[in-house]
Amino acid sequence: MKKNLLFILFMFSIDFVAAQNNSDCGTQMKTSWIQELARKTANLQPQFSAPQTVNVPYQIHLIVRANGTSTITLQDLYDEIDSVNAFYINSGIHFYECIAPEIIYDDLLFDFDYNTEESILLTQHYSPNVINMYFANTVTSWSGAALCGYSQYPPSDDYLVMAASCATNGITLSHELGHYFGLFHTHGGSAFELVDGSNCATEGDLICDTPADPTLSNTVVDVMCNYTGTALDMNGMPYAPDPTNIMSYSRKVCRNYFP
Numbered sequence: 001m002k003k004n005l006l007f008i009l010f011m012f013s014i015d016f017v018a019a020q021n022n023s024d025c026g027t028q029m030k031t032s033w034i035q036e037l038a039r040k041t042a043n044l045q046p047q048f049s050a051p052q053t054v055n056v057p058y059q060i061h062l063i064v065r066a067n068g069t070s071t072i073t074l075q076d077l078y079d080e081i082d083s084v085n086a087f088y089i090n091s092g093i094h095f096y097e098c099i100a101p102e103i104i105y106d107d108l109l110f111d112f113d114y115n116t117e118e119s120i121l122l123t124q125h126y127s128p129n130v131i132n133m134y135f136a137n138t139v140t141s142w143s144g145a146a147l148c149g150y151s152q153y154p155p156s157d158d159y160l161v162m163a164a165s166c167a168t169n170g171i172t173l174s175h176e177l178g179h180y181f182g183l184f185h186t187h188g189g190s191a192f193e194l195v196d197g198s199n200c201a202t203e204g205d206l207i208c209d210t211p212a213d214p215t216l217s218n219t220v221v222d223v224m225c226n227y228t229g230t231a232l233d234m235n236g237m238p239y240a241p242d243p244t245n246i247m248s249y250s251r252k253v254c255r256n257y258f259p
Helices: 002-011 031-041 074-091 114-124 172-180
Strands: 054-064 093-097 102-105 111-113 131-136 138-140 149-151 159-163
Touching: 054 074, 074 093, 074 172, 111 114, 111 131, 114 138, 114 159, 131 172, 138 159, 149 172, 159 172
Parallel strands: 054 093, 054 102, 054 131, 111 138, 131 159
Antiparallel strands: 149 159
């Protein structure tokens, strides 16, 4: 499914703008997908007409304790997906429930560890041809760090994993779905994109209609969502990033923009 959806999205030339402090998002850039994205977008031209709506199916997998208790409910998750759809509507994407939710009664998986438990999800609790959205109490990365969530860049299995504490904050699920469709963080894997945009196709998020980003954080974005940093690019030009971009590392409360 992902390969076909990605092809559709690129054919529409959706104007995606490439959350979390660094430990929140565990999605990792891969050289293979950087190369693939560059190849797919090399000859695309922007389109300014409204894109045709693509309906994307999903299934919720809510992991609860063996006794049935949990820190979030299905209704919490449906409300969050409503928020996600509000973000994605301008890009012509609408998420809909294709398969009834699965409730996983498992004390082990309730506090999810990537290293020992991801294979259990993908072999025992995975549905083909939909986005599998797994919601655990906590999520621990391959390095042992606590995460809000992670996804995989395509091509890969169709899934994302979310921690309950971040699953309903209005931002993180939309952010991880952005990764699922191939979006990088606005600063990319390294903040070497030049302010003048001359290397925008090969650095940062590889998207030229987003400004260069030196890697945002709460320390360089104030409570009014203004960038207060003084970083300069390699040409000595001051950065002017967009703190509202949902794929950035800006303050969560500021990230409300997803064209």
